Amino acid sequence: MKLTNINHIFFDLDHTLWDFDKNSELAFREIFANQKLEFDIDEFLEAYVPINFRYWELYRNNSVSKEALRYGRLKESFDALKFETLDSTINEIADDYIKYLPNNNHLLEGSVEVLDYLSKNYMLHIITNGFEEIQQTKMRNSGIHEYFRSITTSEDAGVKKPHPQIFKKALEKGGALPWNSVMIGDNLEADIIGAANYGLKPILIDPANKFPEHDYLRIEKLKELLIYL
Structure with missing residues (x-):
């Protein structure tokens, strides 16, 4: 759906x-x-x-x-x-x-295919708790940097996911609103609950079924995003 x-x-x-x-x-x-x-x-x-x-x-x-x-x-x-x-x-x-x-430039299976498809219909962004000095280098070296309209790091925002301020900062940078935005991540607390609390629609990527009991949309592989987007 x-x-x-x-x-x-x-x-x-x-x-x-x-x-x-x-x-x-x-x-x-x-x-x-x-x-x-x-x-x-x-x-x-x-x-x-x-x-x-x-x-x-x-x-x-x-x-x-x-x-x-x-x-x-x-x-x-x-x-x-x-x-x-x-x-x-x-x-x-x-x-x-x-x-x-x-x-090192390895991406998870289906990343480029999914980003290529989604970028034709949506504006794409990154929200990461990773260190400012290496996250953009990772993206450039792996060939995905150009897919994203904005990149928000925890050091840039001054707080880390799941703090609401980082989602506020990312939405402002991206020109987005919570109700028309989706958050996709692998960490139930930081990515999914944090995003949901700020009003975004979250999708958990959980290939190992580490989080079996929750009420959020869950996928095992990135290609499954195309079921929902």
């Missing part, structure tokens, strides 16, 4: 369009090879992924700074693997990760 009276579509970026997990793994592989750190990358990622997720929740809730996030997620991951390294090395890896991450 198609959503009606929609003119604007707002997307989250990481885990929604941009394949964060794959691109992050590639960045770490290159960094660890350059650092000559010898341990199993899969074991590292098994430890790192949930720790990184937890740190992003803390960052979203203003419980840690950006600097604490960058250092702490690596420090705790190395500690979990009982891998001893200097703080200076951790800080160097943290800096390299921000440099290397946007150099």
Whole structure:
């Protein structure tokens, strides 16, 4: 069933369009090879992924700074693997990760096809909690930057999703109104509940069925957006 009276579509970026997990793994592989750190990358990622997720929740809730996030997620991951390294090395890896991450360009399946289709009928925008200095680079390097009329980051807005101010800022930048806008993202609290509370129509992308109990539109793959838009 198609959503009606929609003119604007707002997307989250990481885990929604941009394949964060794959691109992050590639960045770490290159960094660890350059650092000559010898341990199993899969074991590292098994430890790192949930720790990184937890740190992003803390960052979203203003419980840690950006600097604490960058250092702490690596420090705790190395500690979990009982891998001893200097703080200076951790800080160097943290800096390299921000440099290397946007150099990888993998998108989630169907991203370009869906953006190409939707851009013919809607104005497209980005709302992201990701760091200002790398989000636009990610989009340019992956070839999707030109699809979007506006890009609103949490650093630009001064608050993070799900705070209503970031949605207010994004709508103003995009020339949109809540009632004629859709928000698409992978995080139930930040993207979906945050958008719904501000009056946008949300669609959750949830390929692993992490959020089985909620009342919002849900898709497993981006191509399913075409059912509603």
